[in-house]
Amino acid sequence: MKERRVFSREFKHRAASMVIDDGCSVQEVCASLDISATALRRWVDQVRKEHKGQPVQGTKAITEDQRQIQDLKAKIKRMELEADILKKATALLMSDPDRFR
Secondary structure, three states, X not given: OOOOOOOOHHHHHHHHHHHHOOXXXXXXXXXXXXXXXXXXXXXXXXXXXXXXXXXXXXXXXXXXXXXXXXXXXXXXXXXXXXXXXXXHHHHHHHHOHHHHO
């Protein structure tokens, strides 16, 4: 059984760019980079969608812009959670100020 290979975001982007920007065929890129056509087609589709501003749900972004958007969304979610925790803690402290003295 063949071990599953893991490719970096940069590798995926470059491989997809060879098809999208450089005009190479999927077969040429697959042969030169030793990757499967299925994986390359998936990356090409994802990069095309990301260039249109359409993130692909359930996947890590390939393009830099979409990666930054994913990072910022994760940061916002974390900050909202922290703010919610602080609100609850403040409400608890204000409900009985003598309790925590």
